[in-house]
Amino acid sequence: MPTTRPRHQITETDDIALAVDLGCRTWPHDSRSDVMRRLILMGAERISESPVERALEIEGALAALSNLADDYPPGYLVDLRGDWRDRQTP
Numbered sequence: 001m002p003t004t005r006p007r008h009q010i011t012e013t014d015d016i017a018l019a020v021d022l023g024c025r026t027w028p029h030d031s032r033s034d035v036m037r038r039l040i041l042m043g044a045e046r047i048s049e050s051p052v053e054r055a056l057e058i059e060g061a062l063a064a065l066s067n068l069a070d071d072y073p074p075g076y077l078v079d080l081r082g083d084w085r086d087r088q089t090p
Contacts, residue, residue: 010036 010016023035030038049057 012020019039020032020035023039024032027035027038
């Protein structure tokens with residue numbers, strides 16, 4: 001398609017092919033070139049975030065993980081395993 005914009009060639013090295021394959025699993029109806037476009041835009045969006053934004057995102061994720069600890073009180077696994085039958089016992 002005619003354009004006045006610059007065009008770029010990207011060789012699908014092993015690491016690029018892996019990234020595109022992963023993108024194709026996420027967007028299975030897109031062409032490989034559309035997946036590359038999406039990956040480039042997502043990467044640009046990610047690196048444009050400020051360090052403060054990234055830190056807040058990490059803190060939020062850690063807080064969410066910490067909240068999961070309330071679902072499993074101390075001794076939970078010991079109690080759970082106590083119900084298991086010993087594999088050696090018939």
